[in-house]
Amino acid sequence: MQTSSNPARHPFIAMLMSAALPGWGQLYNGELNKAIWWGLGFFCLTIPSTVAIALYLPPESMLDGFILSGLTLLALWFGGMIDAWQSAKRKSEYQPYSWQNSGVYVLVFLLSNFFVLPIIMQFVRKYEMESFLVPSGSMEPTILTNEMFFADKRYNCPGCKTKVQRGDIAIFVYPNDRNQYFIKRIIGLPGEKIKISGTTIYINGKPLTLVQQPLKQGVQVTETDGKRSWNVVWSKPNLALPQTELTIPNGYMFALGDNRSASHDSRFYGAVPLADVIGKARFVWLSVKGNSIRWERMGHLLP
Numbered sequence: 001m002q003t004s005s006n007p008a009r010h011p012f013i014a015m016l017m018s019a020a021l022p023g024w025g026q027l028y029n030g031e032l033n034k035a036i037w038w039g040l041g042f043f044c045l046t047i048p049s050t051v052a053i054a055l056y057l058p059p060e061s062m063l064d065g066f067i068l069s070g071l072t073l074l075a076l077w078f079g080g081m082i083d084a085w086q087s088a089k090r091k092s093e094y095q096p097y098s099w100q101n102s103g104v105y106v107l108v109f110l111l112s113n114f115f116v117l118p119i120i121m122q123f124v125r126k127y128e129m130e131s132f133l134v135p136s137g138s139m140e141p142t143i144l145t146n147e148m149f150f151a152d153k154r155y156n157c158p159g160c161k162t163k164v165q166r167g168d169i170a171i172f173v174y175p176n177d178r179n180q181y182f183i184k185r186i187i188g189l190p191g192e193k194i195k196i197s198g199t200t201i202y203i204n205g206k207p208l209t210l211v212q213q214p215l216k217q218g219v220q221v222t223e224t225d226g227k228r229s230w231n232v233v234w235s236k237p238n239l240a241l242p243q244t245e246l247t248i249p250n251g252y253m254f255a256l257g258d259n260r261s262a263s264h265d266s267r268f269y270g271a272v273p274l275a276d277v278i279g280k281a282r283f284v285w286l287s288v289k290g291n292s293i294r295w296e297r298m299g300h301l302l303p
């Protein structure tokens with residue numbers, strides 16, 4: 001139902017409202033149907049679109065997918081602002097509906113930004129994917145210092161198809177401080193006998209080492225589980241580190257950093273409960289060195 005008053009819609013106000021929240025300006029203009037579609041488009045192109053690209057697109061297509069999604073989001077955002085402006089200009093003789101008042105506008109804005117969006121983000125972070133920052137070089141050369149990556153949360157959880165495997169780069173709760181998360185590579189699985197001697201790791205008496213290659217400082221070792229391989233470095237191969245030899249308890253795993261001479265890992269705090277593994281590193285989405293961006297690392301798939 002519309003009121004008997006006859007104020008015009010202000011184009012600048014409508015545009016600013018759509019800039020703050022796509023669809024909000026259309027709501028101000030009394031175009032409820034358009035407001036819903038502009039709002040749905042915005043929400044779908046932010047979180048759900050990012051999840052779909054990160055988890056379901058082939059690795060070689062992810063960067064293109066993010067660029068296309070970002071450009072589409074910008075086009076929708078500016079398109080919504082222009083549409084709100086133009087629509088408001090046409091409403092010089094306008095009778096507002098009874099529900100069109102400042103209280104409704106504020107309520108919609110608050111519900112969208114502080115209720116709907118946080119709920120969606122919380123669900124995604126818990127069950128789908130989450131972004132993490134690596135502040136140290138303990139996983140070099142695989143993950144560099146100050147890189148941000150997406151972790152797949154559909155991993156090692158009830159009903160999840162993806163289970164813990166050797167070679168996975170896992171995110172887990174740090175045993176000595178349960179308010180922190182650590183990222184390391186899973187090397188040993190429940191019930192296995194692990195032995196570390198020098199730069200060689202043995203699982204049930206079988207070495208993981210495939211190739212050793214000298215570096216300017218240290219040694220690069222290619223390790224394999226027979227199905228896939230990964231590179232690690234021992235920058236100080238003669239450094240006195242714990243020479244581990246143990247049987248991993250049931251329900252636990254043994255994790256090491258890929259920068260073996262500069263990693264605080266299971267050699268120091270022991271095996272990690274599988275129940276504390278919350279995700280698997282998938283790919284780098286931002287890599288920063290000083291004031292510059294390592295563009296070649298964008299979209300880098302983590303082995």
